[in-house]
Structures are given as structure tokens and as C-alpha cells.
Amino acid sequence: MTTSAPVQAACSSATISKKLRLVTTGQFDWAESAIGEVSPEEVIIEIAGCGVCHTDIGFAYEGIPTRHPLPLVLGHEISGTVVIAGKEAKHWLGCSVIVPAVIPCGSCDACRSDRYTVCRKQFMPGNDVDGGFATHVRVPARGLCLVPEKLLQSLSLAMLSVVADAVTTPYEAIRRAKLECSDVAVFVGVGGIGGFGVQIAAALGAAVVAIDVDNDRLELVSKHGASLVLNARECADVKSAVRSFTKQSGRRGIGLKIFETSGTPGGQQTAFNLLDHGAHLAIIGYTAKKVEVRLSNLMAFDATARGNWGCPPAQYPNALALVVEGKVRIEPFVEMHGLDEAQEVLEAVHHHQLRRRAVLMPRSPR
């Protein structure tokens, strides 16, 4: 068990942080620097793990610009231990934490209107400042999510990094969709984010349909909450299959709750085409590509399409509780790699060679 005293002793502002920087599209370098001082409300986190997200791939290879100019350390899906804390954040010292992927400022018009995910002064590691593909990261203490120590008996802190985005973002989308046990939830794309979405929806009692083009992924989610799995390349009529399932399920919720978690144009088409009367379509995955849709179907079906930019920090403990309760399993959906393999892993994610969410660890699992 980690305690604050030895950690503090082992780390100071002179401690050297090692980090992988994106220098220009497709080009990285390794850099080292002293951790430096923290302001009163900041902390330095010794990183346990940092998940690789498709947003990172967009920044790294697709020319999508980061808000902070390059060079920049990517990575926004971070877990770790607080090793240095500013004077207003001392109570965090030694704590195991998850860093929200997007940390709102807490005081702007949007934040005061409870629209935290719209905050324009938000802080996103790996986009606004150096992120988590490193040994250490400096973040504001506000919004940190405490990891219960007992959870670490069964799950590594590194693995829990995926809660920072891949678990909480579908969690927030599901919350906004007001998903209930009377609903049918359809996930289009059950890779990183969708695999967790399926589990969260099943935990809430919804009947879950998973759609993907990869049978291995479909097999995995069929063991973790999906009652019907459909391979979009093999199923001639996805809409009819979902409709039959809905009828048989006996669920009386108003309209399908559809979650687009593939972040592909094909997936978005499939998801949009599933709209029925009163449907809610959550756009969770990201692609810069456009899709051709009959937008008027939103009117004809009295339907809603809604996106969410991450998840408000206040919801993180609720999402984490599903992991603590064993309702959302992380282990089958992630694969762990050393930070030193970062470039190879990013390349592999870029080329869709990995089936699970990759997590980079500065140290071997302890």
C-alpha cells in the first residue's frame, strides 16, 4: 500500500520526468526534464498508466491540431499516484487517482450553468498541456477522482486509467440518454469505448445489442452484457434484426437508445439509420469525415442526436463505482504495454491492429 511519506521522499521538483513528445504529424521524440515546481492548486502525478485513445491518433497521424502548439506530450487517459502537491492540494499526497480527461475551470458561465463539458477554459492533458505518455504529469487538483485502495487489491491502478475516458465518456452519454431497464440500448462499434458502454448499459438493466465488423470483439461483449451481437458486414438487414430483438425483449421504453461508439463514417451511418420514433442517438466516437444522412428523420421520428465532450468530473465516482461493484470489467478489454513501446503501440492503434484498449505504463506492473 502506498503512503505519502516514502513517496514524498522519493520525489522532488528535481526528479526527472521522461516523456514522448509529438514533434510534428507522425514524428515523435523522447525528452527528459525536471518535474519543476507546482502552483498551490496543482499536483504532480507519477503515472501508473495512460490509455491510448483515437483522439491521440488523430493528433499524431491525421493532422488534427492540438490546442497547444507542438511539440506536445499526448495522452489524456491517466491514472497514477500524487507525489507532489501544491499547498492547497496537500490532502491528495500519496493518493491513487484518475485524472479526468477534461477538467473544467469550475467558474465560467458554462460551469456555473452545470454545463461543465462545454467549459471553454477546460484543461485537457495531451491537448492543452503535456499529457500522460510520460512518467509524470502536472495537473490541477480540482476534479481528481480518488481510487478506493480496496479496488487496487484486485485491479492495477494502471488499468484503471481507462476510466478517465473510455469508461466515463459512454457513462455520461448513457446518463444523458436517461437509459433505463425498460430500454433497448444499441452500441455501434464495441472496441475500447463501446465495450465499456455495453457493460454500463447492461448494468443499468437495459437489453443490449452490439454491432461491429469484428467477430472477436462481438464474442467478447456477448460475454459481458450484450444479448444480441450483429456483424454489420454479415447481417443483411441490421435494422430489422434490431427491431425483432426489441419486440422479443418485451422492453417498453420509448424509442431506441443508440450509441455510436465506432467513430467511423460507416458506423455513424448504421447508427443514424437505426433511428426510430422517439429515439436517442448518442455520438461518442469521433471521425473528421462527413456522412450523408437524412437529417429530417430527427423531425419525422421526434428523435434526438446528442454528443458529449467527455464527462463532468462529478460523475467519475459514479462510473468508477460500477467498476468497484464488478459490474464493469476492465481487464478483458485492455492490453498493457510499457511506455517505452509507446511509438509501436501508437502505430498499431493507428493501423487498427489492436483489438483492445492499449494502456502505456512507465513501470512494469507492480
Add this chain to the structure above:
Amino acid sequence: MTTSAPVQAACSSATISKKLRLVTTGQFDWAESAIGEVSPEEVIIEIAGCGVCHTDIGFAYEGIPTRHPLPLVLGHEISGTVVIAGKEAKHWLGCSVIVPAVIPCGSCDACRSDRYTVCRKQFMPGNDVDGGFATHVRVPARGLCLVPEKLLQSLSLAMLSVVADAVTTPYEAIRRAKLECSDVAVFVGVGGIGGFGVQIAAALGAAVVAIDVDNDRLELVSKHGASLVLNARECADVKSAVRSFTKQSGRRGIGLKIFETSGTPGGQQTAFNLLDHGAHLAIIGYTAKKVEVRLSNLMAFDATARGNWGCPPAQYPNALALVVEGKVRIEPFVEMHGLDEAQEVLEAVHHHQLRRRAVLMPRSPR
């Protein structure tokens, strides 16, 4: 002032109703039949006016199928006087009323979940049964909206027909968008529906931008609530113009409230491209055509796109109140025609030759 006694005396189940029927795409005929008997919860309305909606044009000329097979009398934007009432609806006799364009069943799962506009057993005149391009129409009494007699001193009952759809549908979209006086509202397309939308938004205190391709329409709404008007064909950068206006307006609402009221692919593109952080996009106009959009912008902007299929009857009195209070003017936005001109008027609407909402009247204005 109409009273029930003489009306009853003038009308019986043997009274002949005259109606224009759509026989097949693009072809109409005139028919006559006795009004017939009513069931206990039905009423017969002597029609004062029936607005012509683009939905009718879709049914009449574009091959969009009505739910009831042809021949069918189109028209769902109806006002009139109750001249015959079933035994459970006797209290309506002689009343001036607006017939909701979509009347939900009131007892299905959707209705019991307060999702009236999703009701699958809904009753829509001119789609499920014969509608308002006629002298009389038979409808269920549930949901009828009573017109205060004092309003008829200043406005004809015929003109109020447009409340049944062109006023209430944007009203419901605005209600769902939670539009407030701190918001900027943008209407794309200020013909029939948009012209009323602009006025409703202004009545709520929002700063209103109107976008259209027709300068006459823009001039009209500039006198009725729009603070900024933009001709989409003449303005090189609509997005920047809206952004500057928002900044100058000092409104601190979170995200634009955008209302697509043109029902054209171009208008939908313009509206979707206006999405900003936290935006709400209401899809009110209808086109069967598809548009190419970057759906992921909903996620990147934490935005919502929402459609509404009409308006729940319970909201009609609230929308009508804005007319009673003089906050929504109808007269400048409609043009009145005799029912006998119906075919010419429908053709003219089909060919976009009219600038105002056309209302068909079986009788000359009384």
C-alpha cells in the same frame, strides 16, 4: 358571435361536406358526401380555415405516402366551429377551436411517459383520415384547443388555423431548446414556420438572427423580432456574422439555439455548420433529401440536434396565449384564399411562388 343553437339547427348528419381529395400523386378531384354520424367522443367541425403546409406538398406532389391510402383529403392545420358533437363532447358545441395537427391517443406507453409527440396511435387529419381541405372535418374532441371569443374580435378564426402547426411546432421546438432571454436564437428559413418562430423567440427575450435567401421575407421578420437578418446568398460568411452578432449582443447563454425552419438541404447545411460549443439545433423543417454533415461535431461541440413531430396538445393554449397577447402577429405572415382555389394555391406553394403561409377558407371571411 357564434352560439351553439343556430349552428346546430343549420347542421345535421345529412349536411353535405365538400372536399378536395388527392387521388394520386399530383391529381385531385372534388367530392361531396353527407357528414354522417359521430361517435361519442368525436365532433364535426365546420372549417373556418386550413393552412397549407409543406407536408401537404410532399404528399401531393413528391410521392411521400400518406398513412391512409389515397384518395384522401389533405390538410392538417385546421380551425373552425364545432357544429356536431358526440354525447361525451357536447360541451364543445358551438365553440371556436383549433385542431392540433397531431392528436395523440393519450393512453399508450408513449403518452403515459409524457412523450405525446411519439404516440404511434396518433390521429393526424390529412394523413390518417380526411383532413381540412374541405368544408367539414371529423376529429376526436380530445386535444381541441379553445379559441377565446375576444380574440376573434381582432383576428379571423380562419387565420388562426396556422396555430395548429406553423405556430405550435416552432413553439414546441423552442420550448425543448429551453430558450431564454440570455440566448441567441438563429432561424434558418423564415417562411411560414420560421416567421412565427422568430416572433416566439423574440417574445421570450432572445436576441434573434434570421437567415433566408429571400430579402422580402427577411425584411418582414426584421419588423417582427429579428435583430439581425442575413441573406445566405449574399453573406459570404454566415458563421462569422452570427458570431460577431452574438458577441455584440452580450447574451451569455451557453451555445447557440439554432432552428432549421427552411426544410431544404441548403438550409440544413447552413444550420448544422453553425453548431458551436453547447449548441442546440432544432430540426423543424422537412426535406426527404439527405445532407452531408460532420456528425462528430455534435460530440466535439457537446451539442444536441433534436426534432419534434408537432406539438403536444397541452402546449397549444400556451402558444395561442402569445397570439392573444399580441406577441405573435399572424396577419402579416399569412395570405387567405377560397377553398375553391385550392388546387391553384397548392400548385403555387409547390413551386415556391407564395411568400406567406396560405390558408384555404371554405367561405369568404365573415
